Amino acid sequence: MTINPNKCVACGNCTYVCPMGAIYIDPEIKRATINRTECVECYTCFHGLSQEHLNPTMVRTMRKIFQMMRLRFDPEPDVCPTAAFEPDELVWPRVIRRAFSDPRVPHESTGIEGRGTEEVKTNDISGRVKVGEVGFTIEFGRPGVGVWMSEIQVMCTALAEHGVSFEKKNPITSLMSDVSKGQLREDVLGEKVLSAIVEIKTTIDRTEEIVRLVHDVEKRLDTVVALGVGTRCDADGEDRVVAPILERLGYELQRAKTNIGIGKVTNPEARAEMQKETATR
Amino acid sequence: MTNTLHRYGDAESFHDDYVVFAMCCRGKNDQNSVPKLRKFLEMALPFKPVNLGDARHGGALRPSRSMDPTSHWNRDIEPNFEAVIGGLDIPTTAAAVFDNRIAAEDFVKAVVEADLGLSVNISTSIDGAEQCCAHAGIHRHSVGYSLGFEGKTEHLPNEDVLKLATMCGHGMVAASLAKKMIDWVKEGRRTPEQAASYMTRFCSCGVFNPSRAKRILIEASQRTK
Numbered sequence: 001m002t003i004n005p006n007k008c009v010a011c012g013n014c015t016y017v018c019p020m021g022a023i024y025i026d027p028e029i030k031r032a033t034i035n036r037t038e039c040v041e042c043y044t045c046f047h048g049l050s051q052e053h054l055n056p057t058m059v060r061t062m063r064k065i066f067q068m069m070r071l072r073f074d075p076e077p078d079v080c081p082t083a084a085f086e087p088d089e090l091v092w093p094r095v096i097r098r099a100f101s102d103p104r105v106p107h108e109s110t111g112i113e114g115r116g117t118e119e120v121k122t123n124d125i126s127g128r129v130k131v132g133e134v135g136f137t138i139e140f141g142r143p144g145v146g147v148w149m150s151e152i153q154v155m156c157t158a159l160a161e162h163g164v165s166f167e168k169k170n171p172i173t174s175l176m177s178d179v180s181k182g183q184l185r186e187d188v189l190g191e192k193v194l195s196a197i198v199e200i201k202t203t204i205d206r207t208e209e210i211v212r213l214v215h216d217v218e219k220r221l222d223t224v225v226a227l228g229v230g231t232r233c234d235a236d237g238e239d240r241v242v243a244p245i246l247e248r249l250g251y252e253l254q255r256a257k258t259n260i261g262i263g264k265v266t267n268p269e270a271r272a273e274m275q276k277e278t279a280t281r
Numbered sequence: 282m283t284n285t286l287h288r289y290g291d292a293e294s295f296h297d298d299y300v301v302f303a304m305c306c307r308g309k310n311d312q313n314s315v316p317k318l319r320k321f322l323e324m325a326l327p328f329k330p331v332n333l334g335d336a337r338h339g340g341a342l343r344p345s346r347s348m349d350p351t352s353h354w355n356r357d358i359e360p361n362f363e364a365v366i367g368g369l370d371i372p373t374t375a376a377a378v379f380d381n382r383i384a385a386e387d388f389v390k391a392v393v394e395a396d397l398g399l400s401v402n403i404s405t406s407i408d409g410a411e412q413c414c415a416h417a418g419i420h421r422h423s424v425g426y427s428l429g430f431e432g433k434t435e436h437l438p439n440e441d442v443l444k445l446a447t448m449c450g451h452g453m454v455a456a457s458l459a460k461k462m463i464d465w466v467k468e469g470r471r472t473p474e475q476a477a478s479y480m481t482r483f484c485s486c487g488v489f490n491p492s493r494a495k496r497i498l499i500e501a502s503q504r505t506k
Contacts, residue, residue, distance in 0.1 A: 122306035218432040230425035237420025258410035261422025263400035
């Protein structure tokens with residue numbers, strides 16, 4: 001992302017809306033400027049700010065007059081008065097910043113918006129997390145801290161050493177050069193993203209081991225981690241296994257997303273395949 | 282979309298926060314899913330949602346690409362639900378946000394009866410979702426728990442700001458904007474409704490809850506420490 005200095009009037013609105021705090025008014029040029037190292041190409045400034053198309057010279061003159069008279073114009077805080085933000089063409093590897101940071105851009109690897117996969121949200125159809133299994137989503141960098149790919153690799157290699165299986169369709173997995181070792185491609189390690197999610201699946205008996213492992217590794221990272229734990233409920237709609245493990249580990253479970261199990265396979269090809277599988281059984 | 286899972290707060294703080302979302306599974310039920318997703322959103326209207334959205338186009342309050350300068354004095358902060366429903370044109374995640382349990386329960390019951398074939402999830406307190414399922418006469422299929430934020434939590438802002446900023450789980454609502462809005466409400470420069478509407482526009486999938494945001498802004502602005 002770039003800010004056109006010929007358009008920017010240094011109103012400062014954008015400095016507050018950047019989730020990474022990467023925009024500042026450069027006192028030398030008196031224009032909003034983006035710290036490209038910290039910018040994660042989330043496009044929040046470009047998409048989230050409403051745009052006016054005012055004449056920059058006129059706005060600067062008015063601002064100077066107001067400033068001289070110690071008057072404060074109280075405009076809307078979510079507006080770029082001169083539409084000064086201009087996306088630049090992102091090339092590899094910087095392009096992955098946007099892929100992980102701008103939720104409007106679907107990942108090529110998953111086809112869905114956001115940084116993860118469908119995980120338990122479509123579990124009623126996909127059957128991804130089965131009875132006796134646990135799916136973990138380990139999210140880094142959110143909210144507003146960001147994470148370097150090199151830090152994600154620290155977690156991935158630790159998980160790989162414990163023999164976990166990474167979700168194949170996850171965007172982070174698609175960046176791995178060696179999935180068995182949890183190693184990411186060398187050329188992406190210097191990229192920073194707003195957040196990223198590593199997804200793994202294990203058997204329930206390994207829940208405590210994985211939670212403790214994540215807890216240990218996150219101490220070595222300079223970012224925040226949000227752990228999600230997904231499981232299949234029993235026939236009564238209860239989870240009598242995983243929640244007690246988590247509570248025993250000291251977690252006070254407050255919030256969850258609950259798949260209510262009303263999805264159906266309706267694509268003709270998928271239905272035919274399902275019927276074939278049933279017949280084979 | 283773990284983007285509704287890791288909202289900051291305890292179970293009580295979600296008493297006015299129910300996100301019900303529908304999505305299709307790639308390769309399993311995504312064909313001809315757009316009319317069903319639209320139907321899902323339409324069905325939410327009688328239950329008075331506080332936001333609707335789709336993950337590709339945004340929520341019921343969106344930024345403008347060519348804002349009229351007079352808008353600074355008469356900005357419309359009413360959600361445009363019809364635009365969300367009409368704009369959904371590809372298989373994506375459709376979400377309806379409610380600020381009370383009764384509405385969420387009744388909506389979930391209606392969705393179950395409609396039998397759209399989509400996967401439907403409720404993101405709220407664990408008890409809140411269980412009550413919705415019980416009201417609809419169904420059992421939970423799967424559950425995904427949030428274990429909260431860990432690691433270098435010293436990088437995180439204060440609790441009020443965190444409650445506001447995490448309502449856009451994609452992280453599009455900046456902590457600095459949330460802090461600024463608390464300050465503006467405190468100074469009387471904007472009403473809580475107006476301040477909530479600014480943040481709502483930044484949420485790119487329409488799951489931000491402006492009603493809960495308004496409550497948090499009022500509570501935060503009256504806090505002395």
